[in-house]
Amino acid sequence: MSAHGTQSPRTPVTDTPTRRRTSVRTLPVPPDSRAPWRAGSWTAIIAILVILHLFAFEATDFRPDALVTGARGMANFLAEAIPPDFSPKVITAGISGALTTLWIGLLGTTISIPFALLLAVLGARTTSPNTVVYQIARAILSFFRAVPDIVFALIFVTAVGLGPFAGVLALICHNTGVMGKLWSEAMEDVDPGPEQALRTAGANRFQIVANATVPSVLPQLTGLLLYRFDVNVRSSLVLGLVGAGGIGLLINKSIKTFQFDTMLTYLIIVLVLIIVVDLASAWIRKKLA
Known part of the structure; x- marks a missing residue:
């Protein structure tokens, strides 16, 4: 209040917070040294399995076409088995x-x-x-x-x-x-x-x-x-x-x-x-x- 009894206007006090910008430093992800080894090992495993299956097919004479050519024999077999003997x-x-x-x-x-x-x-x-x-x-x-x-x-x-x-x-x-x-x-x-x-x-x-x-x-x-x-x-x-x-x-x-x-x-x-x-x-x- 002033000497003449009048109230002086107050200057509003505003709190202006200071914003700090935090910069996040992005670090590069280190390369996985085991990734090439894993890819190579899986490729080798698949190749070995394929080779083993080829040998197995050859050794067991695995021929799906034989089922087609033998369908007539299977039909004759079922015809003789049905109906069962009760x-x-x-x-x-x-x-x-x-x-x-x-x-x-x-x-x-x-x-x-x-x-x-x-x-x-x-x-x-x-x-x-x-x-x-x-x-x-x-x-x-x-x-x-x-x-x-x-x-x-x-x-x-x-x-x-x-x-x-x-x-x-x-x-x-x-x-x-x-x-x-x-x-x-x-x-x-x-x-x-x-x-x-x-x-x-x-x-x-x-x-x-x-x-x-x-x-x-x-x-x-x-x-x-x-x-x-x-x-x-x-x-x-x-x-x-x-x-x-x-x-x-x-x-x-x-x-x-x-x-x-x-x-x-x-x-x-x-x-x-x-x-x-x-x-x-x-x-x-x-x-x-």
Whole structure:
């Protein structure tokens, strides 16, 4: 206020913030030194695969045009197979053979359980006593797994003669290797907490395996067992083609005698058997879940 009592006008104060321009410096992206190597490696891999496939086509006489030229033969085959032979004699023989195939798969799976479990315990790093035992168990599992079940069937057919017993022995050997390998991997992935607790309490190795390891992986072991049962039932069908009994033997006989309508009936029975086995396995898995 001035001396004469009048209020002097005020100059408005305006805050004008100073804007600072920040310049962002863009740095060039360094070139990826591995990019040419990756491109070259993928090119080499594709070229190698193409060359391998060319050798495979030549070695296997892979000729899709043969399907076209052989279409008439396939049509004649289907004409002789349709309609299938549903006579009581063929149906009875087919059901009997299918049940034999089922029993071969069942025994080949269940009898191999103790052998597979023993080798799985010895072949798992978490339960094996030492490195030597581990390597021996792994070698035995690899051998049983590497030899196909049909080769085992041919060996046992020579040893014990034609029939389902040879098929059961073949599945026991091969399934021991496959199931033992799967079970050992499941044991290696088990939670080590219960094992460490029992080990701290003074339990021996057998007690740890029986009371901690196996109960912890029992659902996985059961699921793998049911899966192998499905596979073994299908494998027992193939084993019958080399004389190991079951409905596979009947299919082989009907093909050799050119009774294609009978063969088709047996195939339908096999389809029903596989569906029943799949449904039963799914039901058991659901109950165990």
